[in-house]
Each structure stands twice: as C-alpha cells, then as structure tokens.
Amino acid sequence: MMTRKMIRTIGYLALAFVFCGSAALADSNFTIENPPVDFEVIDAEPFDGVGDNGPYPTFNDAVLGTEGEARSMAEFDISTFSVPPGEVISAATFEIRITDVGVFGLGVDGEIPDNLSVDGYVGNGVAELSDxxxxxxxxxxxxxTPDPWVGQVISFDVTSFVIDLVEAEEPFAGLTIRAGSFGGLMMAEGAAFPKLTIETIIEPSAIEPIDPPATLLAGRNAPNPFTVFTRIEYDIPGESGRPLILTIHDVTGRLVRMLQNVSQRPGTYSVCWDGTNQSGEAVSGGVYFYSLNWNGKSETRRMLLVR
Incomplete structure (x- = not known):
C-alpha cells in the first residue's frame, strides 16, 4: 500500500505530494521555507548581550564570537498549522545550509566555529532588537560544525519547543542561530533554507500496542537496486531522546548526503533517498552505502543506484 507524505510549504504557496513506497504508519510533514521574518542582530559594543546594531534584513551571516555577539534570526509563521485529528507531533527540525566559510567581521578572520547552537523565542512577526x-x-x-563545511545541511532538534508553541497557539516560532566558539560561517537565505519542518504521526494510543524493538535494526531498503528513489526503514528501540544519524556514503567513504540527524521516539521509521547529494544534485549510478548511528551503535548496508 502506498502511503502519502504531505508537504505544505509556506513562502511559495506550493502544495506537493511525495510518494515513497509503503510505511508502517501514516504521517504528514508541515514544512515552512523562506520564513516571512529573517534578520541579523549584532551586539557590537560592549558585548553585553543587548544587541546594539541591527536588525539587518538578512539571515546569511553567522559572524559570531564566543558569547554570540551576532545572531541570525528567523520567525516562522506556524499559525496555519494544526495537528491532524488522531495524530501528534513526533519531531520538529530547524535546518540551515552552509554556503561559505570566508566570513570576516567582529574580529573574525576566516575562523570556523566548533559548533552551532539554536535558541528559541516566541516571535511576533516583526524583526526587533529585543528578540x-x-x-x-x-x-x-x-x-x-561538520567538515567539509560548504554545502552541508545541518538539522537542529526543536521538537519540545515547537510542541509548546503549538499547544499555546502561538503564531510565530522564533529561532536564532549562533556560534558556540569564535568564528563565522555563511548560510543560505531564501529558497529552501532556512527551513522548519514539523512531523506528525498517528497518536500512539490509537495504535495497537507492540513491544518496541530491542536493538537498532537497519538493512531494510527497497527497492534495491533502484533507479529513482529507495526507502530506508529502521527501528528505534525503547529508549528515546538520543539522536539518530543516517548518512549516505560512496565507495570511497566520502559523505554524499545526510538524511537524518534528529532525536525520535521508539518505533519504526522510513526515510527516502532520491539519489541526490547534499547540494541537491543527482549523483552517478553505482554502489552506495547508508549508515545508521544511534546510541553508540552503528550499522552500514549496501545499495545499488542504476542510472
């Protein structure tokens, strides 16, 4: 049976339906791209956490020092989102795409921060210094911060924050990104990034209870070989709160695509790979490997893409 995954995109007013094989549970994704409010704030003098300069109408710089003297901020309009009847929010992810490492400003001279962090606030649809x-x-x-940096898509888990906002019927989810150490990066703005995706699944109480899997199970992708897409299925054991990382590599071990980097509840999940790399470009046919990493466990399986 084919299961429909629904993607409702705000910004381009586009509605698309993506079919990707069968799945154990029906789910839906509410994806907001090109947020209506995105800007930067810089705490120039004297690094007191006030935000002396801005807001600047751009999201693409992350020129940030050790205390987050500058931040790229976005407010996503979630007012049109409602949890479908019989479903609950299972995950919410905030995604950015790194486009360059040549950032100079606030004393940053091409340094790369060790990590990036995301904070949340209740937005009001207006770019304000107080945010x-x-x-x-x-x-x-x-x-x-991944290496190599350029072209990487980074996914942040904002599930609990978004659930609280939805329950409180707040119209805007404010998310701000900063560097965790001295350095700066450039990020994509507009088009598909930054992006907020809210995933829902059938409410567990409406499903016949089953024992959660005892271990992480991989090795299930279909079709294999494949020409257009393949669906990778995996199980999360009865221990939630740990991030699941799913990556695609070529035969040389080079990272081709990161498909998942998010904490998920126990259960069975599936993710599609459409034969594209991190930049959205089609890769050549051949042997590829997908690797699942969760709670210190790792499994790798082989698949064949036919062009």
Missing part, C-alpha cells in the same frame, strides 16, 4: 535578548538562554540544540 536578541529574549532568545538568550533558551538553548534548544547544539550541533558540531
């Missing part, structure tokens, strides 16, 4: 202070201290997630 700089409101977001400070509400840390949601920290991700180590």
């Amino acid at each position: 700089f202070q409101v977001a400070d201290g509400n840390l949601l997630d920290v991700i180590a």
